[in-house]
Amino acid sequence: MSINLLPSEAKFQTNRIHFRKKIIDVSYVLGGLWLGGLIIVYIIWLVYRQINLGDQKKLEISTAAYNRLSSHLITNQELRYRLKLVSSILDKRFEYSKAFRTIVTLFPPPVSIDNFNLNEDGTFYVKGSVVGHQNMDQVETELLSINNGDSAQFKSATLKQLSVDGENWEFSLEVVLK
């Protein structure tokens, strides 16, 4: 018995050719798309690289221009540094003249400040005098006002000594500045 396989073989061959063509087409498309993708990625990479190189060039130019001003810059920095040193000295030092001028303004006329000394603890020992007990009342009122915290410059004032000779009153105070 013999079987004619020709139509079936031909059909198989046709299928095979079609399949092969389809596979090759799909492969080309896939490969082409992938290759295209690769090229696009590479182009994007090149663009970014170029932008980056351009930015680096700009940075070099700006750095060079900035460094050309280094003498200005160093002077400026030294200036700021020395200003900080000066500021630290001025902040820490005790200004005798300011304190003395403040003490001189302790009482308005006719109260007279005859002498004063600055103690080591920063308090002032002040000697003063007035003529007449009404003016001495004024001194006491002023002391009360200072000790009540009404004075912007003086923290406290304590009467240490008081003497009277006729109408002439002499007093000694211990004064603390704010």
Added chain:
Amino acid sequence: MKTISGSEKKAFGIEEWKLKYLWLPVLIVVGMFVSWAVVVQPRFDDISQFRADSVKIRKNVADLDQKRNYLQSINENDLVQKDQLLSQALPNHKDVYYLLTVVQQIAQNYNYVVDSFAVSPGVVGVGTTKLTPVVSGKADPLTRIPLDISLIGARSSYLDLIDAIEHALPILSIDSFKMASTQDTVKLDLSVTTYLSTTTLAVAVENLTLADLTLTKDDLATLNTLDGFHKLQNSGIGVSGNGQGFTNYGRIDPFN
């Protein structure tokens, strides 16, 4: 009986003859994976890096341009004047006679005479000061020169004299003060200190920000205060910068 031909043999549910044609797409897929790992992924990494770098570089360029514009906007003469003012306030070399000269000159302006004086040159030297360092944790950048001096003059002007001493350049501090007075005259025993800045500042140019360059309100206030101080005649000693520089003649200092 049914025979299975070569075309009907299957593997993984696919006819074997079809598998023979799949090598190409498989090769392409493998190529895709390989090229992804070897080409695409590194390029994406590079692109991310380029973008990040560019952002950073542009920020740096903008910062540099701002700093450069600020530096260019500074008037050079103004800068030199400020430098000279600070050099007068804080001389940069040691001279034990200088303080005496300065105090003497101020005293003369108020008709006071120097009764006696004592300098302590042993104190002069870098690192001998007891001032709190400006930059904490670092060596004290200031050197102090103390002078004990007695002045005699009119009682009426001693406050002005003290005021002048405290508001003269170089900066002078009065560390102790004693006063003995008669009716019209007064004797002042003062311990006066002047300061020297002998340290050299190491400037890391690249690390400075615009804020580091710009003078603050406090800086300007200090400059303003110094500007109000008395500048003594012939007080060019110690002036640095573009002013008249210090010349060391190599003479022997009897105090050292």
